[in-house]
Every structure is written in C-alpha cells, then in structure tokens.
Amino acid sequence: MAMQNAITEIKDGLDKVTKSVLALRAGFEAKKVRGETTTMTTTPSLSATWSEVELLQATR
Secondary structure, X not given: OHHHHHHHHHHHHHHHHHHHHHHHHHHHHHXXXXXXXXXXXXHHHHHHHHHXXXXXXXXX
C-alpha cells in the first residue's frame, strides 16, 4: 500500500510539472506569434504565464 501511495504521489507531481511546462510553452508560443524578441521577459509577462498554469491545474 505504501508503494502505491508513493507511485500516486510521483504521478501527481509529474502531472503538475507537465502542466507547468505546457503552460510555459504556450506562453512562449504566444510571445513568438506576437513577434516579440526572445530576451528575458518582465514579471507581468510571466504572471500571465502563471495564470495559464493555474487555469490548467484547475481544469484537471
């Protein structure tokens, strides 16, 4: 039973990482479409990306 719980926790953690990566990827793609440069972004741009992460987490 403990092994199953550990596996479930690992799977849940991987799901969260996957959601974050997908949201970041979507943010970078949106930035690319807008024609912005690939230099470091400011906090407001990152906040929009984190909102996407939260939205994805809420939908799962």
